[in-house]
Amino acid sequence: MSKAAQLALIIVILAPLADASGSCPVTLITGTRALDSISITFRNASKLPIRRLEFNCKVVDAKADKTQPIHCHEKNALFFPGTEYTVNYASPSGVRGPVRVSLKSVTFADGPAWKPSKRDSCRVLKIYPAKIKK
Numbered sequence: 001m002s003k004a005a006q007l008a009l010i011i012v013i014l015a016p017l018a019d020a021s022g023s024c025p026v027t028l029i030t031g032t033r034a035l036d037s038i039s040i041t042f043r044n045a046s047k048l049p050i051r052r053l054e055f056n057c058k059v060v061d062a063k064a065d066k067t068q069p070i071h072c073h074e075k076n077a078l079f080f081p082g083t084e085y086t087v088n089y090a091s092p093s094g095v096r097g098p099v100r101v102s103l104k105s106v107t108f109a110d111g112p113a114w115k116p117s118k119r120d121s122c123r124v125l126k127i128y129p130a131k132i133k134k
Contacts, residue, residue, distance in 0.1 A: 024122035025106050025114055026053065029084065031099070031127035033091070038070065038099050038127055041086045050079040052107035057089065060126075061097050068095060078109065101125040 025046035032039045038057065044050055057072035072089045079085055091099065102124045106114045116122050 024103060024116065024120055025050070025108075026103050026122070028101060028103070028123045028125045031101055031125045033099055033127045033129045035129075036091060037088055038072075038091050038101075039086055039088050040072070040101055040125070040127075041084060043084045044079045044081050046106075046108070047081050049081065049109040050106055051077065051109045052105075053077060053079065053087075054104040054106075056100075056102045056104045057091075058100050059091065059095050059097050060100050061095075067100070068092065070099065072101070073104075096129060098129070099127045101127060 023045070025044065025048075027043045027045045029041045029043060031041065040055065052073070052075055054073040057070040058067040059070060060067055070089060070091050072087075074087060103116055103122045108114070
């Protein structure tokens with residue numbers, strides 16, 4: 001086998017592995033905010049079921065230049081690959097402003113955990129409060 005053919009074969013075999021290490025296993029699709037809760041819709045973009053999922057959820061107060069964390073995680077769940085899911089979390093009542101949501105960590109059903117690094121390009125959602133019709 002020629003050297004060019006060997007090199008092409010190595011590239012074909014290793015290309016999927018290189019892509020898997022830098023991609024985000026969860027795609028954040030959309031979110032909504034009510035007075036006392038937030039809803040996040042996401043898709044498991046990996047090839048493995050997810051057992052535990054944790055988001056960074058923070059209420060952003062631009063006027064005070066502060067953020068207030070919201071408890072957003074699913075400790076014991078099962079999210080299958082390729083499927084969209086919606087999860088709901090309580091948010092502090094009386095706190096106004098948008099909520100910024102990003103992926104914090106993922107634990108797969110077979111055990112390994114994944115946390116985003118600076119080179120991973122995971123989507124960040126900014127969820128604005130619903131406008132109240134009068």
